[in-house]
Amino acid sequence: MNDTPTRNRPTSDQHCYTFSEGLARSAAENPQQIALRFGERTTTFAEYDRHATQIANGLAAMGLKKGDRIAYLGKNSDICVELCVGASRAGVVFVPIIWRLAPAEVDFILKDCGAKILFVEDAFRNVPWDGDTVHMENEFAAWRDRQSDAPVASQPVADEAFLQLYTSGTTGKPKGVVLSNRNGTCLRPRLEAENIYWYCAAPGDTMIFAMPYGHIAGVGTAISGALGGQEIIIHAEFDPALLISDVQKYAVKWLFLVPAALGIMLAHPDAENADFSSVKGLTYGASPIPLDLLKEGVDRLRCDFAQLYGLTETYGTVISLSPEDHLPGREHVMRSAGKPLPGVELRILDENLNPLPPGIIGEVAIRSECVMIEYWNRPEETAKALIGDGWFRTGDAGIVDEEGYLYIQDRIKDMIISGGENVYPAEVESALYGHPDIADIAVIGVPDPKWGEAVKAVVVCKDGCQPDEASIIAYARQQIAGFKCPKTVDFISALPRNPSGKILRRELRAPYWEGLDRQVN
Known part of the structure; x- marks a missing residue:
């Protein structure tokens, strides 16, 4: 059984606190404990708290006010984690950008x-930008340390926006998901009170943060230690050899990996004789996990496994498959995403947004205080997603069984998840339509043993043209991020369409998914 100690933390009936308050509390309780570790550089909670105040005061001195936005473009580091919480303390909204995006997307x-x-x-200084800039390596620390550490004049409140993350849009343009402090902290008191230990590690526990910062699984994990008092070991990006080494060097207790990264880590030569005995638990999410990979992970790591399902719009995890459901005898639920966390309600909706009974496929809807404020400057899309009475439409198709377990079946919005990255077909198609030899195109996700799904382009060529696969992929790489580009290209004479002209993606996908029991991998 879990031996997580009792903590001096807010209980579920206390007010919803901010990340600024959470960090201040952790610094007061354990000032000399290491909060952030990046390479050989360490930051204690007392230093982390002081730096956050200095950053907040520095932003105010630069003329920023509550609700203004600042952006960050770069890989994971300790100082970008400080920047997020410092912005939160100032009431400034932090916008981390995925560094793998193409310059036009940035x-x-x-x-x-x-x-x-x-x-x-x-x-990443070559991106188009003519506004004020702070260079992280050469300027940030000196700028931060010049600022006052006097208490910030205007403290943020729980319902104010503090984070804006961009997700790929179904129309080809990213949407800014606006999240509040409340979205990020509301569930924690209940999760701690009900001992959901795999999602709320104990103070002092070590955790590796290696997922991209521009995702909720990245920035959310990175700043969670400010609330829970954990030591966050930061990797600039996922590196299986470094991860295996640091697990042993620092006796790491908790890992979060997307399934593709878990597979890469287990296949690395260093994993064969590695000592993973310190690892208490591994949480995985961002895409479904193949059952064979899950079983291999459980067998080799011999720690608690828990699946996390959520979206950027729900500040990450809202459904979890607990460690108990990963034990022998529970194989029948291992393909599920799990059950709602405390403080989360789940429904399956029909096309008219009416609740469906267990066993009927429909759209997954979530109600919780962790649901986003809005899509930034997208009132119509916000209204489609937030349908009243606190409910949010996820765009995922799923089934809830009689026990309350959620099974994700397909993606209503046609999204592809490749290696934990979200890719929308419309965005890739838009990038490729300019290719001089392409007359028509559809993009679909196909099963891939390494990445879960791979992006495939199905192309109709212009008369007299015969482009090869390599040229089309190379063209895509000039337009969009590499992870969005097709891995393979098929050529056909015509795309299947319905009478209104809509591409029948399901018909295109069917041959590649034949024999599989669900349409995600």
Whole structure:
């Protein structure tokens, strides 16, 4: 059984607190404990708290006010984690941008969010931007340390926005998901009170953060230690050899990995003789996990496994498959996403948004205080997703069984998840339509043993043209991020369409998914 100690933390009937308050509490309780570790550099909770105040005061001195946006472009680091919580303390909204995006995509996000300042790593200085800039390697620490550490004049409140993350849009343009402090902290008191230990590690526990910062699974994991008092070991990006080494070097207790990363780690030569005995639990999410990989992970790591299902719009996890459901005899639920966390309600809706009974497929809907504020400057899309009485439409198709377990069946919005990255067909198709030899195109997700799903382009060529697969993939790489580009290309004479002209993606996908029991991998 779990031996998580009792904590001096807010209970479920206390007010919903901010990340600023959570960090201050952790610093007061354990000031000299290591909060952040990046390479050989460590930051205690007392230093973390002081730095957050200095950053907040520095942003105010630069003229930023509550509700203004700042953006960050770079890989994971301790200082970008400090920047997020410092912005939160100032009431400034933090916009981390996925570093793997193409310059045009970064440019769109910067303009859409209206960032006042861009904090950027030197490796990404070539993005289009003519506004104020702070260079992380050369300027940030000196700028931060010049600022006052006097208490911030205007403290944020729980319902104010503090984070804006961009998800790929179904129309090809990313949407800014606006999240509040409440969205990020509301579930924690109940989860701690009900001992959901795999999602709320004990104070002092070590956790590796290696997922991309621009995702909720990245930034959310990185700043969770401010609330829970954990030591976050930060990797600039996922590196299986470094992860295996640091697990042993620092006796790491908790890992979060997307299934593709777990498979890569287990296949790495260093994993064969590695000592994983310190690992108490591994949580996985962002895409479904193949059952064979899950069984291999459980067998080799011999720790608690828990699945996490959620979306950017729900501040991450809202459904979890507990460690108990990963034990022998529970194989029948291992393909499920699990059950709602305390404080979360789940429904399956029909096309008219009416609740469906167990066993009937429909759209997954969630109600919780963790649901986003809005899509930034997208009132119509916000209204479609937030349907009243606190309910949010996820766009995922699923079934709830008689025991209350959720099974994800397909993606209503046609989204592809490849290696934990969200890819929308419309965005890839838009990028490829400019290819001089392409007359028509559809993009689908197909099963892939390494990435879960791989992006495939199905192309109709213009008369007299015969482009090869490599040229089409190379063209895509000039337009969009590499992870969005097709891995393979098939050529056909015509795309299947319905009478109104809509591409029948399900018909295109069917041959590749034949014999599988669900349409996600």
